[in-house]
Amino acid sequence: MLSLSNVNAGYGTFQALFDCTLEVNAGEAVAVIGPNGAGKTTLMRVISGLIPARGGRMDMEGRDLVATPPHRIVDLGIAHVPENRRLFPRMSVEDNLRMGAFVPSARAAFSRRLEFVYDLFPRMKERRHQLAGTLSGGEQQMCAIGRALMSEPKLLLLDEPSAGLAPVIVQRIFELVRVIREQGLTVLIVEQNVQQVLRVVDRAYVLEAGSIRMSGAAEELAASDEIRRLYMGL
Amino acid sequence: MNSVTLPVAFAALLVVAAIVGIPSYPLHIMIVILIWAFTYTGWSLMGRFGLVSLGHGAFMGLGAYATALLWNYAGMTPWLGIPIALALAALLAVIVGYPCFKFRITGHYFALVTLALTEVVRQTVIATRDHTGGSLGFTPTPRGNDDTPSIVALQFQDKETWFLIAVAVWLVGLLIWRAVDRSMVRHALDAVSEDEDSAAAAGINVTWEKLKITVLSAVMTAFGGAMYVQYQLFVAPDTVSGIGISLQIVFAVVAGGVFTQFGPTFGAIITLLLAELLRIYIGTDAVGLDNAIYGVALVLFIVFLPKGILGSIEDAVRRRLDRQVRSSATSGA
Numbered sequence: 105m106l107s108l109s110n111v112n113a114g115y116g117t118f119q120a121l122f123d124c125t126l127e128v129n130a131g132e133a134v135a136v137i138g139p140n141g142a143g144k145t146t147l148m149r150v151i152s153g154l155i156p157a158r159g160g161r162m163d164m165e166g167r168d169l170v171a172t173p174p175h176r177i178v179d180l181g182i183a184h185v186p187e188n189r190r191l192f193p194r195m196s197v198e199d200n201l202r203m204g205a206f207v208p209s210a211r212a213a214f215s216r217r218l219e220f221v222y223d224l225f226p227r228m229k230e231r232r233h234q235l236a237g238t239l240s241g242g243e244q245q246m247c248a249i250g251r252a253l254m255s256e257p258k259l260l261l262l263d264e265p266s267a268g269l270a271p272v273i274v275q276r277i278f279e280l281v282r283v284i285r286e287q288g289l290t291v292l293i294v295e296q297n298v299q300q301v302l303r304v305v306d307r308a309y310v311l312e313a314g315s316i317r318m319s320g321a322a323e324e325l326a327a328s329d330e331i332r333r334l335y336m337g338l
Numbered sequence: 339m340n341s342v343t344l345p346v347a348f349a350a351l352l353v354v355a356a357i358v359g360i361p362s363y364p365l366h367i368m369i370v371i372l373i374w375a376f377t378y379t380g381w382s383l384m385g386r387f388g389l390v391s392l393g394h395g396a397f398m399g400l401g402a403y404a405t406a407l408l409w410n411y412a413g414m415t416p417w418l419g420i421p422i423a424l425a426l427a428a429l430l431a432v433i434v435g436y437p438c439f440k441f442r443i444t445g446h447y448f449a450l451v452t453l454a455l456t457e458v459v460r461q462t463v464i465a466t467r468d469h470t471g472g473s474l475g476f477t478p479t480p481r482g483n484d485d486t487p488s489i490v491a492l493q494f495q496d497k498e499t500w501f502l503i504a505v506a507v508w509l510v511g512l513l514i515w516r517a518v519d520r521s522m523v524r525h526a527l528d529a530v531s532e533d534e535d536s537a538a539a540a541g542i543n544v545t546w547e548k549l550k551i552t553v554l555s556a557v558m559t560a561f562g563g564a565m566y567v568q569y570q571l572f573v574a575p576d577t578v579s580g581i582g583i584s585l586q587i588v589f590a591v592v593a594g595g596v597f598t599q600f601g602p603t604f605g606a607i608i609t610l611l612l613a614e615l616l617r618i619y620i621g622t623d624a625v626g627l628d629n630a631i632y633g634v635a636l637v638l639f640i641v642f643l644p645k646g647i648l649g650s651i652e653d654a655v656r657r658r659l660d661r662q663v664r665s666s667a668t669s670g671a
Contacts, residue, residue, distance in 0.1 A: 152539055168537070178541030190536040192529050203529045207541040255541060 105128040105290055106151070106182075107260055113150045117248040120146040122314045125158070128259065133281065133291040135301045135322070137335060144294040145187050147311065148263045151292075152184035153177045164259070178207050183257035187250040187264050193237025197247055198229055200236045202252030202254075207276035213256060221250040222284065240274035249280060250290035255291075260284060262293040266300070278304050302326040345512040345599070349505050356501045365497045365524045371610045372504035374590070376511040378602030380558025383551055388531040392584050393434075393452030393551075394559045394606075396459040397427045401560025402567040403463060403470060406478040409491075411469070416492040420564045427560030428553045435552040436468045439545040442469030442534065453581065460580040477573030492568050493533060500569050507565060508603070511558065515599050517542030519534070519555075523547060549607075560585075582629050592639050593596055604648045629647040 106128040113121040120143045128134045137143055149155045151162065153174035162169040164180045172180070183204070192200050201221060219328070222229040225246045236247055245265055252260055262281070266274040274297065277315060281304045285291060295301035302308060302322045303315045311333070312320040325331050352368070381394050381484055395496055404423035408414040414422075417512070438448055462472045470476050481491035488494055518524055526547045529537040538544050567573040576582060594605025607631070616628050643650055 154535060156540055173543065174538045175541045175543040178539075180664060182541040186536055186539055190533050190539075192532040192536065199525065199528075202667060203537070203540045203542070206526060206529075210541075211522070251540060306639060 106292065107162050107277070108151070108278065109161045110112075111162055112158045112318070113146055113155060115146075115155070115328060119158075120314050121150065124311075124314075124316055126309050126316060126319070128290060128292050130258070130290055131288070132307065133285055133293065133305040135305040136292070136294045136311050137298045137301065137308055138297070139335075142311045144311055145263055146314075147176040148186075148261050148292075148294055150185060151177075152182060152261060154184075168268075175207060178214040178255050178257075179209055181256075181258035182261065183252035183255050183259070184261040185248045185252045185263060185265065189244045191236040191239075191244055191247055191251070193235065195236055196233050198232040198237055200247055200251050201228070201254050204251035207255055210255040215253075217254045217256060218305065221253055222288075224253070225250055241269045242276060243313060245269065245273075245277055248278070249284070257289065259290045259292065260327070262291060264294055266297045266298065274300065298331065299326075342516065345516075347511055349509040350636045352505050356498055356505075362497060365501055367610065367614065369497065369500050369504045369569060372501075372508040373562055373569065374610060375603040375606035376507050376565070377559050377562030378587060378594070378606050379511040379515050380562060381587045382596050382602045383515065383558070384555040385588070385591055385596045387527040387551065389527075389548065389552065390445075390449045390588070391452040391555070392449050392581070393455035394555075394587050395456040395579040395581070395584035396452075397430065397559040398563035398566070398572075398583065398587075399456075399459045399463065399575065400427050400430060401563030402573045402578045403476065403563075404560075405564040406476055406567050406573060407469065408481050410476075415490050415528070415565065416568060417478050417490070420561065423564055424557045427556045431556035434543070435549050439548040439552075444534070452457065453584070456579060456581060456584045460575045462577065463575045471574075472617075473575055475572055475577075475661050476538065477541050477572050480571065487635060493571065503655040504565070504569075507561075512599055512603075514554070514558065518551070519599070523550060555569045582626075585629065585632055585636070587640075589636045591646075592644075593646055594637060595649030595652070596646060598649050598652055601646050601648045605646070608647075612654065618656075650666060 107126070109125045110123045111121060111125070112119065112123060125146060136147060138144055146155065148243065150157050153169065153172060155169045160170070162291070164182060166222050167180055169177060192203065195203075198218075201218060202214065205211055205217055208216065227228060228246055228250055231243065236244065239247060249262070249265070264279050265281070269277060278300050281291060281293065291305070293301060293305065302325060305322050307320065308322055308325050309323070358549065377394070377398060381391065384391055401423045404418050405419045406425055408419035408422060409416060434451065435468050438451055443451060464472045478493075478619070481488060481493050494500055526542045529540065529542060530544050530547060534544055566578060589603050590604070591603030592610040593608055594603065595601025613628050614632065620627060639646065645653060
């Protein structure tokens with residue numbers, strides 16, 4: 105479904121990604137794990153078009169992403185849940201969700217999608233008139249995921265959904281990932297919480313200093329001594 | 339507050355008043371207020387989304403000078419001249435806006451770019467004094483009593499005609515404000531003003547949405563300028579362009595209320611009455627005093643009354659109504 109080959113990217117003179125190659129097949133959940141500053145967020149931002157790729161090829165279901173602006177990428181079925189949620193804090197929960205359905209193709213389906221998200225997250229329905237900035241951390245993450253689901257994506261990009269959340273909430277967020285998969289969505293997730301994320305994905309890539317170092321099935325990586333030592337503190 | 343009925347009712351009231359008869363001087367003040375209110379409404383369309391332009395004098399000046407120059411030198415009726423002026427304003431807005439939005443020049447930096455723009459237009463008018471009259475100002479050729487009908491020249495002797503035109507223009511401005519307020523553009527720009535990255539990730543074409551509202555705002559402001567020159571039959575760089583006017587626009591809208599439909603109109607009433615009072619009671623002894631007052635008042639408003647006078651009144655009324663509804667609900671139960 106999504107394929108990247110030899111993608112480079114950076115900010116100004118600083119290069120953050122070096123020849124990244126990865127593949128996400130339809131229906132899969134794939135994780136990108138790695139330490140702080142490895143380029144995980146940059147990778148997500150390149151895929152959703154927020155920063156340009158400098159060379160390399162990148163396409164979604166055979167359609168080129170490199171020369172596509174971000175609002176068109178949403179149209180191709182990719183929705184990005186940014187790091188730290190990045191809701192519109194002074195807008196209500198429902199208005200945040202409305203913005204998720206901004207692209208013309210999604211606007212027509214707004215009420216149907218809203219119902220879908222409210223079914224998935226009943227808590228969001230209870231809070232629909234509340235300002236998004238006043239939600240708790242876990243609720244904000246739900247709202248951010250809900251906003252992304254409003255555009256009826258095929259591929260969901262989740263950037264560190266567990267960051268800054270209490271351990272018990274983190275559990276629930278990973279549970280959500282499972283629920284989303286059951287809806288038939290493909291998920292690409294970036295995480296530092298390696299132990300937990302490897303339980304909910306099929307495969308994972310290890311990103312270090314801007315390069316893909318390793319990849320493999322989730323159980324395989326979870327069992328690897330190197331991963332256990334470096335990322336799980338075991 | 340956002341409606342069609344209220345503006346239409348006000349407009350009808352004004353028209354009735356004009357038919358009954360308003361003395362010439364108040365009528366003149368009201369015409370000027372209505373034309374400025376339209377311009378201010380145009381600015382507020384950008385201002386409410388955090389796109390603070392300190393350069394709307396540029397668009398106003400462009401609208402006024404282009405219309406008048408085309409009339410004097412090309413003999414072109416304002417019916418054609420004004421659309422051309424508006425197209426030029428739209429083009430200028432794109433030339434300045436597109437790079438700013440594309441390269442994410444926001445906040446203070448955007449304000450500084452627009453501040454430079456207004457000065458560029460003012461200096462251009464002064465530099466081309468052979469054609470524009472420079473800082474001495476410019477007068478559209480009166481149509482005289484010859485064959486040009488006044489409707490073609492868009493010049494009218496009587497203030498009543500101008501008053502009706504001004505009311506219509508003002509009403510259209512309020513209706514545009516309402517249309518924007520109820521559109522998806524408004525939601526999109528609210529989102530952009532809160533978090534540009536998130537908005538882009540949600541599928542909003544940030545550059546395009548900002549550009550649309552900027553062009554609309556610039557065109558409205560240019561139209562205000564064209565109306566101004568047609569009515570006053572005189573225009574000078576300092577009365578329609580330059581930093582003084584640009585600041586006056588910002589002050590008026592912030593004072594009136596940038597988030598409400600009638601806020602800019604209220605701001606126009608305040609600034610115009612202030613300017614008239616200063617002119618009558620202080621005269622030419624303290625030129626620039628009005629700008630000094632605007633500057634100080636702007637700071638005070640931003641700190642203490644960021645929603646403006648009308649916006650704050652509306653908030654207070656809404657809170658009181660809420661309380662009443664709630665207390666009647668509890669007493670009912």
